Amino acid sequence: MNVTSEATKSFWTIDTSFPKASRLGQDEHCDVAVIGAGIAGVSIAYELALAGRKVVLVDRGPLLGGMTSRTTAHLAPICDDGLSALIDMRGEALARGFQESQQAAVDCIEQHVARLEIDCDFRRLDGFLFPAAWMDEKEAARECNKEYAAAAKIGAQVEHGKGVQLKGHESAPILRYPNQATFHPLKYLRAVLADFEKQGGKAFADSAVVETDEGNEVRLKCDGGSTVTASNAVFATNSPINTWVKIHSKMAPYRTYAMAFDIPRGTLPDALYWDMDDPYYYVRLNPGPGKTDYLIVGGRDHRSGEANDGEARFTALEAWMRALVPGLGRERARWSGQVLETIDYCGFIGRSPGKGNIFIATGDSGQGMTHGALAGLLIHDLIVNGSNPWEAVYAPDRMPPAASARYLSENLTTVKNFAGYLLPGEIKSAEDVKPGEGGILQDGLSKFAVCRDREGKLHRHSASCTHLGCIVQWNSTEQCWDCPCHGSQFAADGAVLNGPAVRRLV
Ligand SMILES: Cc1cc2nc3c(=O)[nH]c(=O)nc-3n(C[C@H](O)[C@H](O)[C@H](O)COP(=O)(O)OP(=O)(O)OC[C@H]3O[C@@H](n4cnc5c(N)ncnc54)[C@H](O)[C@@H]3O)c2cc1C
Ligand code: FES
Known part of the structure; x- marks a missing residue:
């Protein structure tokens, strides 16, 4: 069982089923055990299988049924908290490493799509940053200048522009980020999983890891009683189950909401759209049949468990979108999911703190698609070559001094929650x-x-x-x-x- 059992169902599951896989019914020995079959786990397992490693992948529910099936799949190398905030937090060199590595992740997806000829609507397109509803032109121009300067500092491609085809924003100050991308996540990952198995990899569903014994080898026990013993283990469980506090105190869960609608083709140029609000709204298109496409919008985030008003949030999301795109058609899907915001906007990907042969990939920061594909490259390098040029950006044991204020404010929730016992x-x-x-x-x-x-x-x-x-x-x-x-x-x-x-x- 996993989040597939949540009540809402995402747009992607309308036309694509989860791959069939059996439960782990016997003990397995391998070079690398990967726990969790979302984009992170599948990418890691695949890169290692391509490098000739014997890999076993296990998941507690259906393969691909985690948060990956609830995404909206913008493949955007631009830091979604803003490049200026990222530079303030991590400095120019690490921010440049972030940008380069996220770009490499998108390039890697593109290469797999081309090599395996995957029919998953992958395409390169522009990303547009446009003003929040409450911003006047001066405020919007100031924000554009700030983000433009930040992008220029670290060599990210960006251009000033005027207007997007969203009502009320036709002549607003905007930024255009070329060379972003998008795709159908389940179609892509189903094909990658199929090739993983062709390369000799084994994948098991409905097999939750419930115990981990660490040593020269790692022994994982699944809920059915069978074990996987491996030289290295990678926890790609979205939120790591092998660490108690160290990582979890440096990231916080937020629930985010998404909806899909019909839209007559040509109403809106095919691009990624993000507004300048915080939390921000995010919009993209997906090809549909005949003359209809689909528009997918997300936003209205809140700290998990701190609001129980999902229906009101869907209503607000729809109203916001219809005001900007009056020609929007009927609703096709509504769903929610959770993202893990780290204190410094970058994921935790690498060696689990204090461990030699255990690795983690977590802390999607709302960019779990690119973080997941990047985890495939980074963890492959750590296991196969011993190092990776971007490991400092994502080092799980880091604690950047500039992140202390966010560390304290995110952990206040835990303190307040325990006070709730009284x-x-x-x-x-x-x-x-x-x-x-x-x-x-x-x-x-x-x-x-x-x-x-x-x-x-x-x-x-x-x-x-x-x-x-x-x-x-x-x-x-x-x-x-x-x-x-x-x-x-x-x-x-x-x-x-x-x-x-x-x-x-x-
Ligand atoms: C509404 C929404 C919109 C989003 N939009 C975007 C976007 O546009 N762009 C972007 O980059 N990111 C986006 N994200 C974030 C992104 O989708 C996720 O961060 C990403 O899919 C997470 O992938 P993952 O592999 O880390 O986790 P998951 O897909 O959750 O995979 C983890 C797997 O681990 C398994 N597991 C857990 N515990 C165990 C255990 N004990 N034993 C075995 N298996 C276990 C789970 O069953 C699950 O299948 C969005 C997220 C949401 C919810
Ligand atoms: S998830 Fe940590 S206390 Fe509930």
């Missing part, structure tokens, strides 16, 4: 909980997560997240419990949907 519960009695709803019930000194699933069955578990004990929060839109501290998710019946938790709610 507050009364949200609901008075389990009987009052309606189908599809849930809340925290105080019973004596204990707190319980109580929900009634849409079929009317009542579920009651301890409200303590099995990762580090924060109080979980009900998510009516996705019919699951979200942990605001580090992003674990649990189904109504307590089963784990997303790490870092490994054990179900008690």
Whole structure:
């Protein structure tokens, strides 16, 4: 089970199914075990298989059914928190390394698409940064100048421009970033997985890793009892399940919302669109049949577990989009997912702190598609060659001094959450909980997560997240419990949907 069991279904799953794979039913020995079959795990497993390594890939749910199936798949090497913020945080040299490496990740995807002749709508296109609704022309021009100067400092391609084809922004100051890209993520990854298996790689679904024994070799035990023993192991579980605090205190989970609509072809040029708000809205197109394409919009992010108003957020997202594109057609899909924002805007990809033969790839920072493909290149180099030119940018054990303020503010959520143990519960009695709803019930000194699933069955578990004990929060839109501290998710019946938790709610 994984986030495929959330209530909403993404646009990509309408026309593409998850690849079939069996459960791990016997012990396996290999050079590299990769845990997690999203874009990060599949890219890592594939690059290592191409280099002749014997690789076993395992996933707790269907292959590709994690956050990768909930993405909007902008392949944008530009730091989505802004290049000026990235330079302030990491300095020019590391910001340049970030930019180059993210570009290399997109190039790598493009090469695989060409070599394997993958029919996944991959294309290069422009990315446009346009003003937030509240900005006047002066404010927008100031923001453009700041980001232009930052891009110029580190050699990223950018041009000043005037206007995009979005209502009210036809003559606004904008920036154009050439050479971005996009694709259909599931079509791409299905083809890569198929070639991974042709190269001798083995992939298993519905096999959650529940125990890790470390030594000269790493031994992973899956929930069915079978094991994978490997010289090296890579945790590409979106949120690492092998580290307790070190990494999780340096990133924070945010829920983000997306919708897909029909749009008459030609209404909007095929490009990536991002506004200058924080959190920002993101828009792209996808080819459709006949004279119809699809427009995919995302945004309205909030810290996971700190809001339970998904329907209102979808309404706001749709209203925002229709105001900018009055010709928008009918809705095709609505869904949400989680991103992990790191304190310094870059992912954590490399050797797990203090470990010789265990690696992690996490901290997507809203750019998990490019981070995932990059993890394939970087971890391949660390395992095969011992080093990679960009390892300092993504070093999991880093703690940049400029990130201390963000470190403290993101970890306040955890402090506030533990203080919640002293507050009364949200609901008075389990009987009052309606189908599809849930809340925290105080019973004596204990707190319980109580929900009634849409079929009317009542579920009651301890409200303590099995990762580090924060109080979980009900998510009516996705019919699951979200942990605001580090992003674990649990189904109504307590089963784990997303790490870092490994054990179900008690
Ligand atoms: C709405 C939305 C829009 C987004 N838009 C963009 C975008 O435009 N561009 C971009 O670059 N990024 C975007 N992202 C982010 C990006 O999609 C994700 O960061 C990326 O897909 C994460 O890939 P992953 O491989 O790290 O994780 P996942 O795809 O979640 O894969 C991790 C896998 O690990 C498995 N797993 C977990 N625990 C275990 C265990 N114990 N044992 C075995 N397996 C386990 C899970 O089942 C899962 O399949 C978006 C995300 C969302 C939600
Ligand atoms: S995810 Fe860490 S305490 Fe819940």
